[in-house]
Amino acid sequence: MITENAPETAATKLSRVDEPTLNTEYAVMEHFYTIQGEGAHTGSAAYFIRLAGCDVGCSWCDVKESWDADSHPRLTVRRMLEALLETPASIVVITGGEPLLQDLDALTRALQLVGKQVHIETSGSSHLSGSLDWVTLSPKRFKPPIEEIYPYVDELKVVVLRKKDLQWAVEHAAKCPSRTQLLLQPEWDSPNAIPLIVDFVKEHPEWSISLQTHKYLGVP
Numbered sequence: 682m683i684t685e686n687a688p689e690t691a692a693t694k695l696s697r698v699d700e701p702t703l704n705t706e707y708a709v710m711e712h713f714y715t716i717q718g719e720g721a722h723t724g725s726a727a728y729f730i731r732l733a734g735c736d737v738g739c740s741w742c743d744v745k746e747s748w749d750a751d752s753h754p755r756l757t758v759r760r761m762l763e764a765l766l767e768t769p770a771s772i773v774v775i776t777g778g779e780p781l782l783q784d785l786d787a788l789t790r791a792l793q794l795v796g797k798q799v800h801i802e803t804s805g806s807s808h809l810s811g812s813l814d815w816v817t818l819s820p821k822r823f824k825p826p827i828e829e830i831y832p833y834v835d836e837l838k839v840v841v842l843r844k845k846d847l848q849w850a851v852e853h854a855a856k857c858p859s860r861t862q863l864l865l866q867p868e869w870d871s872p873n874a875i876p877l878i879v880d881f882v883k884e885h886p887e888w889s890i891s892l893q894t895h896k897y898l899g900v901p
């Protein structure tokens with residue numbers, strides 16, 4: 682007789698995580714299930730956790746409301762996991778704000794214990810923490826990355842506004858491992874960046890283009 686294992690319940694998955702970890706709090710702007718719109722995993726379903734707080738100060742930032750951590754609620758890991766486990770997401774993207782302003786050890790440990798792949802998108806300007814399956818470094822001139830992050834970079838995604846950003850991208854790529862995927866992304870309100878990037882990628886095919894496809898598709 683063939684017997685099928687019953688799918689694990691959310692409660693069973695949560696029981697793998699210890700109470701102190703579940704009770705750890707983070708300042709969170711929003712968390713939601715959507716489609717990854719940018720970078721190497723474009724088009725994949727992913728649960729986004731947008732942590733609050735950023736000290737980088739990019740003038741063109743499109744999530745300035747994330748900057749002040751105190752203006753957002755503090756949520757427990759348990760609360761985020763309960764919402765996450767209502768979805769079939771297998772990838773969780775931790776973003777911000779600048780997510781490394783908060784110690785990610787508890788949150789990422791919990792996410793992996795419930796079977797999720799943990800991705801992070803960071804400027805790399807604060808100390809690296811957490812257990813991470815995929816690191817996307819998006820360096821910013823306003824507060825450049827610290828050196829310790831480069832060996833861990835799976836994906837380098839540089840936002841381009843003008844020509845000098847291409848040289849800035851090359852300088853960061855030189856510090857990353859050879860396995861790192863190299864991506865250039867035009868800043869949304871800088872259409873002049875697009876022909877610059879197209880010409881550059883044709884000349885340097887180790888680089889690819891990343892687009893903010895969620896904005897084209899109208900996906901939040």
Ligand code: SF4
Nearest residue numbers: 735737738739742778
């Ligand atoms: S690092 Fe990100 S969240 Fe912070 S200011 Fe720059 S674009 Fe905005």
